[in-house]
Amino acid sequence: xxxxxxxxxxxxxxxxxxxxxxxxxxxxxxxxxxxxxxxxxxxxxxxxxxxxxxxxxxxxxxxxxxxxxxxxxxxxxxxxxxxxxxxxxxxxxxxxxxxxxxxxxxxx
Amino acid sequence: xxxxxxxxxxxxxxxxxxxxxxxxxxxxxxxxxxxxxxxxxxxxxxxxxxxxxxxxxxxxxxxxxxxxxxxxxxxxxxxxxxxxxxxxxxxxxxxxxxxxxxxxxxxxxxxxxxxxxxxxxxxxxxxxxxxxxxxxxxxxxxxxxxxxxxxxxxxxxxxxxxxxxxxxxxxxxxxxxxxxxxxxxxxxxxxxxxxxxxxxxxxxxxxxxxxxxxxxxxxxxxxxxxxxxxxxxxxxxxxxxxxxxxxxxxxxxxxxxxxxxxxxxxxxxxxxxxxxxxxxxxxxx
Numbered sequence: 001x002x003x004x005x006x007x008x009x010x011x012x013x014x015x016x017x018x019x020x021x022x023x024x025x026x027x028x029x030x031x032x033x034x035x036x037x038x039x040x041x042x043x044x045x046x047x048x049x050x051x052x053x054x055x056x057x058x059x060x061x062x063x064x065x066x067x068x069x070x071x072x073x074x075x076x077x078x079x080x081x082x083x084x085x086x087x088x089x090x091x092x093x094x095x096x097x098x099x100x101x102x103x104x105x106x107x108x
Numbered sequence: 109x110x111x112x113x114x115x116x117x118x119x120x121x122x123x124x125x126x127x128x129x130x131x132x133x134x135x136x137x138x139x140x141x142x143x144x145x146x147x148x149x150x151x152x153x154x155x156x157x158x159x160x161x162x163x164x165x166x167x168x169x170x171x172x173x174x175x176x177x178x179x180x181x182x183x184x185x186x187x188x189x190x191x192x193x194x195x196x197x198x199x200x201x202x203x204x205x206x207x208x209x210x211x212x213x214x215x216x217x218x219x220x221x222x223x224x225x226x227x228x229x230x231x232x233x234x235x236x237x238x239x240x241x242x243x244x245x246x247x248x249x250x251x252x253x254x255x256x257x258x259x260x261x262x263x264x265x266x267x268x269x270x271x272x273x274x275x276x277x278x279x280x281x282x283x284x285x286x287x288x289x290x291x292x293x294x295x296x297x298x299x300x301x302x303x304x305x306x307x308x309x310x311x312x313x314x315x316x317x318x319x320x321x322x323x324x325x326x327x328x329x330x331x332x333x334x335x336x337x338x339x340x341x342x343x344x345x346x347x348x349x350x351x352x353x354x355x356x357x358x359x360x361x362x363x364x365x366x367x368x369x370x371x372x373x374x375x376x377x378x379x380x381x382x383x384x385x386x387x388x389x390x391x392x393x
Contacts, residue, residue: 065224068231068271075234076188078165084180087170087338096339 010042021045127366128284130292136359138204148204152354155197159190160346169340170225171298195261203265203359211378228264228274233257251290255282258360284367292359296352304348311344312336 009029015026259278
């Protein structure tokens, strides 16, 4: 904000500057700037941007998302498979609840 | 008068920054669930019950079948897919709760939004099955870790942010109102334990009561203490999970709402909307 102090609007020399256009780096007053897509732009940069929209660059978001999905699914598969193997390795007498009968027999 | 008004303003500001009391949040979440339309609950259980049934079948099959090792890989893959399905529908449930809390318009589910939801839940939630037990063993980080994964469910359904943004926001939300988080987890752990005891009693007593009053003999009445096998306890745990989890989702949806409101002021806007509706109601009378 200290950069704006003392600067004047490029179009209106008698008005104080309130914003700097991030595209052309020039100073403008309140009436010469507009908010567009969360940015404050001057009229000429805004019209230039609308006439020549930026070409879509290849985004790695889709690839990262797909890789994340595969990783997550693989991790889940490994975890549940490990749980299955653990359950298979436990003796069936434990699964059947025979441990309670054995405990009662020991107490008797 | 000015002194008490100033004191009220300060305590309101302090309450906003430190969060509501844990009991207050639990109360508000319970009230939210009471006014929830049945269709939203049905959506939640359409997501959770297939996983619950699949997981119990998997447990029973792996415990008893002599040839379980032949199809363990396929069975575990199916359970993994059902887990993802459950987490996605839980995120949808949380999003519907958020819409109800903020009293705003519901946003439609475009293909992009659905895909983003699936990607976030599939990529992040499985890591919870590893980190939560480790956090539970270490004890200290459990509260934050649990809050993080609940926040991923709540924030992952918005469809406006990627995996990184959702994880960052979830982490920030988990660090907010820490005392509230830990106290409510302590209360709900105790609550969950008593729900578990009640569930075990109902599961044990029901076959015996059927036998006593109607003479219906089942394998459970003949099993005696052998009824307390691993599948029985697994069934009890998953029943407790589907009973208590909607409350947990409501609580963390509210926590995220109040946490985000510190910056957006949305809780104040909702309150103002409520006053306006009341005012219009009085005017009509």
